[in-house]
Amino acid sequence: MQLYNTLTHKKEPFSPLRDSHVGMYVCGITAYDYCHIGHARSAVVFDVLVRYLRANGYKVTFVRNFTDVDDKIIARAAKEGTDEATIAKRYIDAFHEDMERLGVLRADVEPKATEHIGDMIALCQKLIANGHAYVTADGSVYFRVRSFPRYGQLSGHNLNDLRSGARVEPGETKEDPLDFALWKGAKPGEPSWESPWGLGRPGWHIECSAMSERYLPLPLDIHGGGQDLIFPHHENEAAQTEAATGKPLARFWVHNGFVQIDTEKMSKSLGNFVTIRDILAQHHPETLRLFLLTKHYRSPLDYTRTAMDETETALRRAYLTKAAMEEALANTKGWDPGNLPPEVVVEITAIETKWDEAMDDDLNTAAALGHSFALLRVISRLLEDKKLRRLAGTRDLLRHALERLDAWGGVLGLLQRPAREVLAELRAVRIQRRGINTEAIEALVAARQQARQAKDFARADALREELAAMGVSVQDTPSGPTWDVE
Numbered sequence: 001m002q003l004y005n006t007l008t009h010k011k012e013p014f015s016p017l018r019d020s021h022v023g024m025y026v027c028g029i030t031a032y033d034y035c036h037i038g039h040a041r042s043a044v045v046f047d048v049l050v051r052y053l054r055a056n057g058y059k060v061t062f063v064r065n066f067t068d069v070d071d072k073i074i075a076r077a078a079k080e081g082t083d084e085a086t087i088a089k090r091y092i093d094a095f096h097e098d099m100e101r102l103g104v105l106r107a108d109v110e111p112k113a114t115e116h117i118g119d120m121i122a123l124c125q126k127l128i129a130n131g132h133a134y135v136t137a138d139g140s141v142y143f144r145v146r147s148f149p150r151y152g153q154l155s156g157h158n159l160n161d162l163r164s165g166a167r168v169e170p171g172e173t174k175e176d177p178l179d180f181a182l183w184k185g186a187k188p189g190e191p192s193w194e195s196p197w198g199l200g201r202p203g204w205h206i207e208c209s210a211m212s213e214r215y216l217p218l219p220l221d222i223h224g225g226g227q228d229l230i231f232p233h234h235e236n237e238a239a240q241t242e243a244a245t246g247k248p249l250a251r252f253w254v255h256n257g258f259v260q261i262d263t264e265k266m267s268k269s270l271g272n273f274v275t276i277r278d279i280l281a282q283h284h285p286e287t288l289r290l291f292l293l294t295k296h297y298r299s300p301l302d303y304t305r306t307a308m309d310e311t312e313t314a315l316r317r318a319y320l321t322k323a324a325m326e327e328a329l330a331n332t333k334g335w336d337p338g339n340l341p342p343e344v345v346v347e348i349t350a351i352e353t354k355w356d357e358a359m360d361d362d363l364n365t366a367a368a369l370g371h372s373f374a375l376l377r378v379i380s381r382l383l384e385d386k387k388l389r390r391l392a393g394t395r396d397l398l399r400h401a402l403e404r405l406d407a408w409g410g411v412l413g414l415l416q417r418p419a420r421e422v423l424a425e426l427r428a429v430r431i432q433r434r435g436i437n438t439e440a441i442e443a444l445v446a447a448r449q450q451a452r453q454a455k456d457f458a459r460a461d462a463l464r465e466e467l468a469a470m471g472v473s474v475q476d477t478p479s480g481p482t483w484d485v486e
């Protein structure tokens with residue numbers, strides 16, 4: 001598999017350093033608010049990477065942290081008149097709820113910063129001892145950036161350029177404007193812990209260096225996160241770890257792209273901030289998951305209403321085909337002998353090869369999804385052909401294709417559930433989103449059925465028109481009419 005490495009600016013063949021065991025660390029959320037669609041993208045992308053590595057026979061130890069002490073958490077706690085632990089717990093619980101709905105697997109280890117204060121202090125002590133960090137009069141500890149000549153290697157920043165843009169804020173006690181805090185001396189009203197430098201709390205970056213080293217051997221095979229973390233967060237993590245241990249923090253640095261809202265950058269100040277919960281009030285969680293994988297993970301992803309509607313249609317079509325496949329296998333009595341035309345077999349084989357190639361090419365889920373849908377189109381064409389659909393060769397293909405879809409869906413976290421169940425949920429989502437009154441529709445459908453039975457076809461047609469105008473279509477089946485919302 002080729003994976004793009006931010007550190008080297010190119011795709012490189014990926015294999016773990018230790019046999020077939022991958023150590024992967026991804027920076028998790030700061031727990032001070034509900035997660036937005038950008039968090040969802042990062043979580044889903046790395047979830048697919050873990051699933052794909054496991055599907056390829058690797059053992060993966062996946063660590064994703066929670067930042068549960070930070071300026072934003074402290075500010076939120078102060079605003080609500082509560083403590084930081086309450087705030088952090090609330091939003092960590094909300095994260096788990098959101099991720100469960102999106103089908104994101106739990107990480108193997110989900111460490112919290114406040115549970116690793118000792119590890120962070122030990123790391124600071126190491127850095128002070130070897131000259132890469134220093135203590136200031138207010139009991140803070142800073143990383144001495146100029147002591148680490150490779151600073152800037154990950155983000156491509158040049159130390160001189162950085163220095164010209166930096167300045168020491170009033171009240172700061174550091175030697176150099178580029179130096180960053182590993183440990184912050186306590187301020188009144190803030191949570192603090194005992195340390196060799198008095199009461200204080202950790203800076204943000206040190207926690208990931210401490211927790212990654214605690215749970216995984218260095219260098220990590222993969223260190224991931226959103227592009228916004230490359231600088232300064234990941235640059236600082238890399239500098240701390242290497243300065244303290246002499247080992248590089250990670251071999252592969254993998255970063256996912258931003259989510260934009262209607263082609264604009266998402267931000268609270270622009271008022272176009274979309275949480276996972278906002279979206280799931282309007283859409284099925286699997287629609288959101290599918291949407292997040294429709295673009296290559298490094299490309300920007302544009303969240304728009306149209307894109308979500310199109311994604312929902314695609315998901316529904318996929319489940320309809322899956323349902324038709326399952327029903328054809330269950331209900332066809334006596335398959336006709338005969339194989340499929342060779343060109344169909346060639347087409348299917350080509351699709352399968354391309355699916356693997358796409359995923360091996362830097363986790364190109366967009367292309368892999370295209371190939372999955374291509375497979376479904378071939379199958380639905382076969383099922384529409386009265387002669388071909390009864391062939392024993394079709395039966396074998398249906399079994400094989402369901403197996404494939406199951407394996408691919410297992411990697412992408414899609415199309416895993418019983419088709420009829422998801423189709424009913426998707427219908428409920430459409431009904432709710434359009435504010436359709438189910439009882440009123442049922443009454444119209446029943447009135448139409450009565451008119452049909454009374455052979456009053458003019459009235460039956462008029463009622464069908466009335467329903468159609470509301471976006472409701474009626475299908476007459478042997479067991480009576482059913483209706484759906486387009």
Ligand SMILES: [Zn+2]
Pocket residue numbers: 026027028208233237
């Ligand atoms: Zn981190």
